[in-house]
Amino acid sequence: MRFSRWLLAIALLGSMGYFFLGSRSSALWWYWYRWQPGHIAPLVMQGGDPYVRALMRTISASEANDANPYTLLYGGEHVQDLSQHPDRCIPIRRGPNQHLCTTAAGRYQFLTTTWAEKAARYHPQPPSWFWQDYSFAPEYQDQVVYRWLTDPTAWNADIPQLLREGRVQEVFALLSDTxxxxxxxxxxxxxxxxxxxxxxxLLAQELAASQTAQSPGRNALR
Incomplete structure (x- = not known):
């Protein structure tokens, strides 16, 4: 009897997943909660192009799908000190790079070397002294990625314009080496x-937020 109840419960859960996501996504129904736009953390950075903001959140949905993505290390552990990149090389347990280790960290899973290179070019608050490191605080993670994505010389393409033209897969292809x-x-x-x-x-969310921020009533309150 108990076994039958378990089977019934599993069948009901499977039916619910199919109902909410449809046959195309039924195999992933248990991920629905995590990748709903309402559950993908907003950016700490304020302002900016809503098309690029939506892209940044989409990148993190795949790379760092967590309630606190800015402190996330590869593998799921979190760090508290973001005064600099954590620079911890964590063993890779599966996939094509199994048996190697990675320093991927933060919302955009920056490797230590990539962060050092891109922060030197795009960080809005460079350190005062040459021996100091670039802050890895959430707003700076966002700003470095935003400036990188909107730099056409970095990608040989105008990513904001491609997004406006609906060429999202083309943008994903451009970014997939990173x-x-x-x-x-x-x-x-x-x-x-x-x-x-x-x-x-996410784009619908960001466009709505942008329109609200630009509304006359909101500006009158400032």
């Missing part, structure tokens, strides 16, 4: 097939 879970790299995951759908939902 963020390898975007669908054209070597480390796709269970979220990868849904990234364009996630992007469109």
């Amino acid at each position: 963020w390898t879970s975007l669908g054209y790299g070597i480390e796709s995951n269970r979220i990868t097939p849904h990234l364009e759908e996630i992007y469109q939902q």
Whole structure:
């Protein structure tokens, strides 16, 4: 009797997943809570192009899908000190780079070397002394990525314009050498097939927030 009840419960849960996500996503129904736009953490950075903001949140949906992505290390552990990149090399347990280690950290899973290179170019608050490190605080993670994505010389492409033209998959392909879970790299995951759908939902959020911020009533309160 107890076994039958367990089977019934499993069947009901499976039916609910199919009902909410449809047959195309039924195998991933248990991930629904985590990748709903309302559950993908907002950016700490204020302002900016809503198309690029939505892209940044989409990248983190695949790379650092966590309630606190800015403190996330590869593998799921969190750090508290963001005065600099954590620079901890954590063993990779599966995938094409198994048996190596990675220093990926933060919302955008920056490697130590990538962070050092991009922070030197895009960080808005460089350290005062040459022996100091660039702050890895959440707002700076966002700002470095935002400036990088909006620099056409970095990608040989105008990413904001491509997004406005609806060429989202083309953008994912451009970025996949850097963020390898975007669908054209070597480390796709269970979220990868849904990234364009996630992007469109996040874009609607960001556009609505941008319009609210620009409304006359809001400006009158400032």
